[in-house]
Amino acid sequence: MALKVLLVDPDETWLGNAKKYLVEQMYEVNAVTNGREAQLALYNDKYFAVIMNFDTSNHSAAQVLKFIKTNYPSQRVIIMARKELLDQGEVSEEKMQKLGVAELAILPFELSLLKELLEGHQSLGDLMANVSKKEGTSEEQEVSQNDDQFTKIKIDEFYSSQAVLFDIYIKLGTDKYLKILHSGDAFSKERIDKYKNEKKVEFLYFHNSDRRKFVQYNNFLAKKLIDNGAVPVYNKVNQLKNVSEKFIEEAFTVGLKPQVVEQGKEVCETVFKLIEGEDNLYQALRSFQNFDPTAYSHAFLVTLYSTAIIKQFEWQSKTTIETTAMACMFHDIGKMLLPKELLTKRPNDMTPEELEEYKKHPELGVQLIEPNRAINNSIKQIVLQHHEAYDGSGFPFQKKGNKILTLSNIVCLADDFVHMMVDHKIQPTEALRKILMDKNGIKRYNTILIEKFINVFVDPEKLQKENALPSNSRLVQKKTG
Numbered sequence: 460m461a462l463k464v465l466l467v468d469p470d471e472t473w474l475g476n477a478k479k480y481l482v483e484q485m486y487e488v489n490a491v492t493n494g495r496e497a498q499l500a501l502y503n504d505k506y507f508a509v510i511m512n513f514d515t516s517n518h519s520a521a522q523v524l525k526f527i528k529t530n531y532p533s534q535r536v537i538i539m540a541r542k543e544l545l546d547q548g549e550v551s552e553e554k555m556q557k558l559g560v561a562e563l564a565i566l567p568f569e570l571s572l573l574k575e576l577l578e579g580h581q582s583l584g585d586l587m588a589n590v591s592k593k594e595g596t597s598e599e600q601e602v603s604q605n606d607d608q609f610t611k612i613k614i615d616e617f618y619s620s621q622a623v624l625f626d627i628y629i630k631l632g633t634d635k636y637l638k639i640l641h642s643g644d645a646f647s648k649e650r651i652d653k654y655k656n657e658k659k660v661e662f663l664y665f666h667n668s669d670r671r672k673f674v675q676y677n678n679f680l681a682k683k684l685i686d687n688g689a690v691p692v693y694n695k696v697n698q699l700k701n702v703s704e705k706f707i708e709e710a711f712t713v714g715l716k717p718q719v720v721e722q723g724k725e726v727c728e729t730v731f732k733l734i735e736g737e738d739n740l741y742q743a744l745r746s747f748q749n750f751d752p753t754a755y756s757h758a759f760l761v762t763l764y765s766t767a768i769i770k771q772f773e774w775q776s777k778t779t780i781e782t783t784a785m786a787c788m789f790h791d792i793g794k795m796l797l798p799k800e801l802l803t804k805r806p807n808d809m810t811p812e813e814l815e816e817y818k819k820h821p822e823l824g825v826q827l828i829e830p831n832r833a834i835n836n837s838i839k840q841i842v843l844q845h846h847e848a849y850d851g852s853g854f855p856f857q858k859k860g861n862k863i864l865t866l867s868n869i870v871c872l873a874d875d876f877v878h879m880m881v882d883h884k885i886q887p888t889e890a891l892r893k894i895l896m897d898k899n900g901i902k903r904y905n906t907i908l909i910e911k912f913i914n915v916f917v918d919p920e921k922l923q924k925e926n927a928l929p930s931n932s933r934l935v936q937k938k939t940g
């Protein structure tokens with residue numbers, strides 16, 4: 460079934476061309492020239508997306524946007540605006556966001572951009588259908604392009620069914636790549652293995668602009684894996700890790716655009732699916748071994764352990780887990796506004812001035828996520844309080860005890876734990892032990908959280924059977940009094 464798009468533009472020639480182009484791309488298009496007709500069309504039919512020129516009159520584009528926001532708040536809208544309107548300040552990304560616009564495209568642009576804008580919101584099936592499958596494989600092709608245009612993925616962890624959705628490269632040297640698979644080529648595991656085994660290739664690369672597709676496709680795979688009882692839990696966690704890390708990388712590089720947050724929600728749903736549905740998660744959480752110190756990997760691990768702790772509470776729910784997952788993915792995003800040299804330093808190695816700067820990152824994070832109306836207040840509060848400690852020794856506000864959101868304190872604990880594990884390159888259970896043994900450090904968390912955290916590492920069946928806490932948590936209780 461074709462996806463329906465509503466095109467609104469006063470210029471009939473442009474409208475005709477755009478319609479023709481989108482129909483060729485398998486969309487069903489309704490093209491109208493004014494705001495009144497647009498509203499009528501929306502009233503009569505459902506649209507996958509609305510693409511409207513800001514110069515629309517009789518009702519103005521602003522009026523139509525208000526109409527959509529009131530009556531169809533989840534409708535995706537893409538606004539096209541002349542550059543002059545932006546220069547004059549009449550149109551801006553913030554203003555459009557407030558009106559519920561998902562995306563702003565500056566006119567004039569090539570029609571192919573329309574497809575790109577729409578594909579960002581496409582379902583996977585449509586995404587796959589749009590890749591024209593080719594017979595055999597295309598020639599390899601050498602390209603010179605800046606390293607910072609590429610995203611890398613471990614060759615062992617790259618998987619695609621049927622056709623590959625985007626071009627895949629291997630790195631030849633600085634700014635030099637070899638395109639080994641073209642978008643639409645049949646995926647062949649043997650071919651990839653050949654590079655791995657014969658040429659000792661460790662990483663594959665794709666364009667940053669394809670990262671969104673990568674996340675979309677791999678998130679879809681992650682959901683399938685999680686549903687499959689025969690797949691070892693470790694593989695499930697690893698797949699989710701790949702999806703989350705690339706998603707976080709996207710958010711940290713392109714910023715929290717509405718479509719990025721939208722995709723974040725999908726990834727968080729998968730996090731929930733794993734946390735809720737996988738009985739053997741404790742095995743993976745006990746033995747997780749990957750000491751990649753990047754910010755993206757860090758944010759994923761904090762997400763994984765925080766949501767696993769929440770699962771232990773009776774009040775846990777889909778919303779709480781998804782909200783916290785989102786907050787965890789963005790918890791350190793404020794660091795992006797700090798001087799670069801601070802990013803790799805740990806607080807213990809900082810000068811007093813640097814430490815002062817570093818302590819601003821929770822508030823900076825909130826500043827970054829604030830404008831996005833899809834991010835709710837709980838997410839903001841978790842980000843703001845993720846370094847507040849139960850004993851009042853945290854920052855930025857030295858909040859204490861119940862003044863701190865429980866969810867924030869959970870993220871604080873998971874954050875400390877992940878640092879312990881990755882900084883010291885130790886097993887999760889060893890990191891847990893160190894946290895439990897630190898008489899002073901442990902006061903940073905509500906005691907009940909510690910109990911629940913210990914349970915994260917225990918077989919839930921065993922927990923139920925004994926209907927009691929594992930022996931080492933009694934030790935904690937004694938310690939914290």
Ligand SMILES: [Fe+2]
Nearest residue numbers: 790791845846
């Ligand atoms: Fe932080």
Ligand SMILES: [Fe+2]
Nearest residue numbers: 757790791874
């Ligand atoms: Fe952190």
